[in-house]
Amino acid sequence: MGHDIENENSDGADVTIDWDAGRATNLVNWEERVPIHEGAYGIDPFRVDPMHVSSVVRSDLAALARFLPDGGVSGLDVCHLQCHIGTDTVSLARAGARVTGVDFSPAALASAAGLAEELGLEVTWVETDVLEARAAVRGDFDLVYTSIGTICWLDDLDRWAAQIAGLLRPGGTFYIRDSHPVLLTIDPDAAELVQRDRYFANGLAQQWFGEYTYAGGTKLTATRTYEWPHPLSEVVNALIGAGLELLRLDEDWRLPWKFSSRMVEVGDGDWAWPEGERDRSPATFTVVARKPA
Numbered sequence: 543m544g545h546d547i548e549n550e551n552s553d554g555a556d557v558t559i560d561w562d563a564g565r566a567t568n569l570v571n572w573e574e575r576v577p578i579h580e581g582a583y584g585i586d587p588f589r590v591d592p593m594h595v596s597s598v599v600r601s602d603l604a605a606l607a608r609f610l611p612d613g614g615v616s617g618l619d620v621c622h623l624q625c626h627i628g629t630d631t632v633s634l635a636r637a638g639a640r641v642t643g644v645d646f647s648p649a650a651l652a653s654a655a656g657l658a659e660e661l662g663l664e665v666t667w668v669e670t671d672v673l674e675a676r677a678a679v680r681g682d683f684d685l686v687y688t689s690i691g692t693i694c695w696l697d698d699l700d701r702w703a704a705q706i707a708g709l710l711r712p713g714g715t716f717y718i719r720d721s722h723p724v725l726l727t728i729d730p731d732a733a734e735l736v737q738r739d740r741y742f743a744n745g746l747a748q749q750w751f752g753e754y755t756y757a758g759g760t761k762l763t764a765t766r767t768y769e770w771p772h773p774l775s776e777v778v779n780a781l782i783g784a785g786l787e788l789l790r791l792d793e794d795w796r797l798p799w800k801f802s803s804r805m806v807e808v809g810d811g812d813w814a815w816p817e818g819e820r821d822r823s824p825a826t827f828t829v830v831a832r833k834p835a
Contacts, residue, residue: 554739556746557768561697564747564768565671568695569646571764576627576649578760583629588661595633597811598798602689602719603637609715609789609830610685615639618684621709623672624692628654628665634687635663642666642683644675673701676708683709689719690798690826694726694769697747699776703784713835716786721801722793722824723773730802735815735822742773774827786831797825 587594595603607613616638625631625643627650635641635658643665645651651667658665670678673696686706696702706716729738739748747768753761782788796812797805805813814820 553749553751555749556740556744557749559747559749559768561673564697565646567764568767571762571767572626572647573649574762574764576647576653578762579627580653583627585629585657588629588632588657592661593636595636596629598689598719599630599633599637600810601798601812602687602717605719605792605828606685606715606717606830609717609832615685619681619711620685620687621675621679621683623675623686623688623706624695625654626650628657628667630689631665632658632661632663635665636661639685640664642668642679642681644668644670644672644679646671672696673698673705675705679709682711682714684711684714686710686714686716688717690721692718692720693772693777694721696772697770699772699780700783703780703786706781707784707786707833710786710833712833714833715789716781716831716833717829718777719826719828721797722827723771724823725797725801725825726771728802728823730804733804735819740771743771743776777827777829781829781831786833788829788831790828790830792828793824794826794828795820795824801825 603614614637615634618639620634620639620641622631622634622641622643625645628643631641631643631654643654648669651669655667668679686709693699710716723741727737727739727741729736747770750767750769751765753765778788796808796814798811800813804816806816808814
């Protein structure tokens with residue numbers, strides 16, 4: 543289910559755009575999101591409770607436990623790709639990791655660095671495109687981590703996977719949890735589960751216009767963004783092609799953000815379709831992989 547490429551100004555239309563131009567447009571949008579997300583991401587609990595970590599990291603650490611030495615990240619070198627304003631990054635630091643946060647947005651990294659400093663946490667921040675991360679980030683890592691709302695912004699998953707493999711030290715672990723590509727085909731405004739958008743990659747970007755971010759709040763002025771759909775097979779095969787060994791693949795009906803107004807809260811910051819629909823569509827996928835020792 544694709545879109546008419548001739549209708550280039552429609553929401554979700556397939557368009558031809560090179561990576562640099564698409565990235566530049568997305569960067570303007572993400573820069574504008576920063577102050578909105580600072581007010582929407584629940585930063586105050588980090589200030590009030592020195593043990594507080596984000597619900598995203600809490601879930602991810604539970605899923606990762608069986609694959610990490612001693613069941614956690616304490617004492618490990620961790621690289622967090624596409625870290626945005628750093629709430630998950632500082633959560634990893636609070637869990638005892640030595641963390642490097644990577645993002646392409648200067649405003650997001652400034653916000654993240656300010657939060658870490660306020661909380662008394664040492665985190666290294668690197669401004670770079672994720673597809674150039676290996677060249678920009680010093681050292682190698684026990685864990686490369688990325689979670690929720692990340693790879694739809696990338697056009698080339700083979701290049702992405704190559705960065706991950708390059709950042710990992712031998713025996714290191716890669717973890718991703720992200721919105722399921724099936725979920726991203728569903729019309730969030732429909733009264734039932736209806737597929738609207740394409741699932742498979744076709745070399746084209748999808749062009750979107752949105753006045754608000756997924757967190758709501760203030761209207762944006764930079765409303766245009768570009769995303770690249772990636773089927774689950776593409777994600778897995780990119781990682782295998784980069785030399786990583788697949789350890790685990792999971793799918794879940796819960797999602798840590800409200801994709802549709804019909805979704806209902808199910809606890810700990812998670813959302814889901816109404817009961818009776820949850821077994822019809824996955825909401826997230828998780829992949830754990832390892833670089834051979």
